[in-house]
Amino acid sequence: MASIGEDITRKLIESSGIKNGMKVLDLGCGNGNVTFLLADYIGQDGLIVGIDSNENAINEAKLKSKKLGLSNIFFHLGNLDQDFKLGYSGFDAVIVRRVLMYLPNPKKTIQTTLNYLKPKGLFLAQENDLSLTPIGLKSMPEHIKIISLIKKTLEKENVNLKMGLELNTILTDVGLSVEKVWVETAISTPNQPTPWAYLGKMMKDRMLEQKVINDVSEIGLETLEKRLSEERVINQSTFITDLVFCGIGRKITS
Numbered sequence: 001m002a003s004i005g006e007d008i009t010r011k012l013i014e015s016s017g018i019k020n021g022m023k024v025l026d027l028g029c030g031n032g033n034v035t036f037l038l039a040d041y042i043g044q045d046g047l048i049v050g051i052d053s054n055e056n057a058i059n060e061a062k063l064k065s066k067k068l069g070l071s072n073i074f075f076h077l078g079n080l081d082q083d084f085k086l087g088y089s090g091f092d093a094v095i096v097r098r099v100l101m102y103l104p105n106p107k108k109t110i111q112t113t114l115n116y117l118k119p120k121g122l123f124l125a126q127e128n129d130l131s132l133t134p135i136g137l138k139s140m141p142e143h144i145k146i147i148s149l150i151k152k153t154l155e156k157e158n159v160n161l162k163m164g165l166e167l168n169t170i171l172t173d174v175g176l177s178v179e180k181v182w183v184e185t186a187i188s189t190p191n192q193p194t195p196w197a198y199l200g201k202m203m204k205d206r207m208l209e210q211k212v213i214n215d216v217s218e219i220g221l222e223t224l225e226k227r228l229s230e231e232r233v234i235n236q237s238t239f240i241t242d243l244v245f246c247g248i249g250r251k252i253t254s
């Protein structure tokens with residue numbers, strides 16, 4: 001199954017100049033969704049290093065890499081909040097997807113990362129912004145409810161829901177030459193499914209932990225997908241659920 005936002009990530013990679021043979025660092029790689037996507041572009045001659053603080057995700061990524069027989073992809077456990085050390089240097093590019101929003105000091109993390117990037121190396125970011133969405137003409141209470149539970153949970157976890165809108169400033173402030181920042185939207189229509197039921201299911205334990213819900217029955221997970229789908233059909237609604245900011249910067253110092 002394609003990961004959420006994969007088409008946007010492909011567009012970001014393809015418009016950046018990442019190519020066969022390059023050495024790329026995937027910051028906050030999780031279980032490797034972006035890493036394995038990148039593998040298509042850098043080929044056998046390139047190299048990718050993924051780093052993440054979630055041990056389970058790193059183990060899952062290592063297992064997948066082994067199953068696929070990829071010998072030029074490496075995953076490491078590391079905390080991006082600290083002055084992390086990598087046994088590699090001279091990367092042609094760094095990519096970060098949906099990670100800066102989780103970091104207490106994203107500028108510091110990027111600055112540490114720049115030490116590993118070659119002069120004129122690329123910095124690619126894809127970060128969601130949830131501060132202005134959902135946007136639509138019709139009342140969509142079922143959609144609004146699950147989206148606001150997810151947003152509340154993220155806010156309580158100190159996730160920056162405005163990261164997309166702040167991306168250009170952050171990339172500029174760390175000294176990158178920002179070549180391009182643009183926004184893509186994820187929309188839902190009566191015929192187009194949304195990720196919200198899936199995300200609701202994925203985040204139910206975190207909702208409980210953050211006391212955003214007292215009981216999972218409040219979300220009605222068993223019928224959520226169906227209720228959301230029916231609501232879109234009844235309303236014949238087009239609905240902007242998400243803004244996805246993409247940015248490409250270049251290291252200008254040595």
Ligand SMILES: C[S@@+](CC[C@H](N)C(=O)[O-])C[C@H]1O[C@@H](n2cnc3c(N)ncnc32)[C@H](O)[C@@H]1O
Nearest residue numbers: 028029030033052053054079080081097098102
């Ligand atoms: C929403 S996931 C995105 C994963 C992956 N980049 C993707 O797009 O599929 C956010 C990731 O950031 C990682 N993360 C958050 N804070 C981190 C930190 N301080 N150090 C390392 N990784 C971190 C999480 O463990 C998680 O894997």
